[in-house]
């Protein structure tokens with residue numbers, strides 16, 4: 001099964017993806033984690049994306065699509081992929097559909113975590129104080145939220161038209177959101 005965890009930055013996608021990795025033996029494919037690893041390793045790619053990421057803007061479609069391609073076989077060999085933070089543009093969503101189709105699979109379900117903007121800003125202020133993640137500073141977070149609203153949210157009708165979209169209230173506790181996700185997965189019969 002291939003699943004997209006969809007939602008704005010700091011909605012809890014990463015937390016929920018990690019839980020599904022444990023419970024369902026799926027592979028988390030987080031382009032944000034892959035890009036941060038590239039920066040930490042000091043690679044050419046890392047140097048290219050560091051500034052863009054710190055400002056909260058999106059890196060190019062080509063870069064993230066290539067990162068995803070390089071990990072698809074690993075996901076296929078296990079229980080499937082949980083896409084976390086990808087796709088973020090229509091071009092990425094179309095590329096993902098083509099890649100999966102070519103490999104004889106596809107996206108089974110898109111789970112949208114709904115969290116209101118104020119709650120996101122409160123969460124991220126706490127996270128910034130704790131972890132000091134550069135792009136969690138208030139200015140960059142604003143840019144990330146804008147990128148979500150203008151470039152990523154328009155994917156919702158794309159997946160709705162494919163009848164793959166399920167909405168989950170992301171405002172509750174980690175456990176409550178996890179229970180809602182399990183319910184959505186159970187109901188999908190996949």
Ligand code: AMP
Pocket residue numbers: 009010031032033035052053054056057058059060061064084085086087088089092135144
């Ligand atoms: P995330 O950890 O998913 O919030 O991603 C952190 C940052 O990495 C984003 O603000 C973007 O700069 C970059 N990034 C991650 N995934 C993507 C993507 N699918 N498309 C473009 N940029 C991305």
